[in-house]
Amino acid sequence: MGQLSGPTDPTADAGWPADRPRKGFFTDTSICIGCKACEVACKQWNDNPRDGDLELTGMSYDNTVSLGASTWRHVAFVEQGAEQIAQARRSGRALVDLGMPTVRSAAPSPAPAPAGGTPPDVAPVDTTPPDTPEFRWLMASDVCKHCTHAGCLDVCPTGALFRTEFGTVVIQPDVCNGCGTCVAGCPFGVVERRSDGTAAPTTREGQRKGEQPPVPKRGVAQKCTLCYDRLLDDEIPACAKTCPTTSIKFGDREDLVAVARERVAELHAQGMTEARLYGANDRDGVGGTGSVFLLLDEPEVYGLPPDPRVCTTDLPEMFRRATMAGVGMLAGAAIAFLAGCR
Template structure:
């Protein structure tokens, strides 16, 4: 199971953010107006599991004559909205580095943090290629989207998908969602939007495909997404093999030195 988020029909209402907080009893994370954007939540974090990003593309235009000659003001030329969330990677590095088993893969394919087992070590935070996982300052434990695991157990769709008024967030079997997304991209291309593309839908990408993928209307970087995400722990097996070989070699050298000293 997974999410398909069609950003082309997101209206930035943030109903998904509110529904996520209400259902999961997530604490307030500030809601500070930053003056540089209409977005009042900023980014994903330990207390923001769904975040509607406002990508406000601005151009500089000359101010009126009543202002200084060299003063310029910003004018928003284009709005892009995208409801971001944990990607629930097929090959999840956060699972590889968790020392306590607090992170686990559910029967629905999502990746969940068990807060009562998390020891706050923070290893999962830098392991995430998307920068999704974060720790709460109050107790240091890690939190992120669970894809409403409890609701799925009860046969319900996640709260964010249920609350979305435009069906920008769609939930269901990944194979069905990917087929639906491909059709949507083809339709947008036919309607004169060649920039439409899928992000995270390819099982052959660096993380084996995402359990939450997106239809974007620009390059991933515009949305603050890495263009080519990879499993950050991909080199660990080789490193462990190298370390084991080095340890065995060192043990052999020490043994030989010990035997020679006995002679």
């Protein structure tokens, strides 16, 4: 049943005309410079208040820690030594051996001529990095996955969450009653309710350290909308627009997945076998995600679940079993009744 698990077109499933391409992100972490422009552009556009305590976390350069009610883009920083890099390369190769992703034998396309015209034959310069670097610093911008089978959406009892015509999942703050069911329904821990400040009732309101900035839409569940309002005006999401190195790309999901696969192949050809995709597999536990990532290590390293599974996947099975149990019980009762009549 395509509506609850496996590959499907979620936009059509939600009752939108079937010909609309599904929009998404491709976040290529191999070119991320960890500048956090995405976090800032997101907060600016969506008027999200600062939500940290203004204290250094000690987690490398990450001081916003995770996605949350007011942080809809979050950049993770991971420092790794040679052993972990070697391990990542091994696990990446293993994925290839399993047939995913497909590595093409073609080397990356040669450099185009900078000044126009055909470049003459130039002896190619070896661009292979040294075998295994002693150290690396991974940076990755995380965001709502806009799942094909979105747990948050499917469990929402009020209709506050809806699937948009772009295939994305958006919360309507004017409908949400803050029940929090979606928070538990998200396998990635993305959705969060805006704190109403009662945890720290004595905190003064203000912007400085030790003060609580004004929080709009209190008590309401919040998460990335993939800039639904901007998409309606043919604008691209704020984070993708600002990203200095195009680590965050926005577009039709189908195209992005193709680009992502090419990029993995290119990196593998350069010996960076640690590259792999996350969210591009339509047969995973959420039917693939609208936000696809190129990672350079296991998802857990970035704080992502290795095998996300939407809670509604098993609904048909559960219904089937419950029905069988019900039928069985009815049958048993009937037999008992008939037997008792005798």
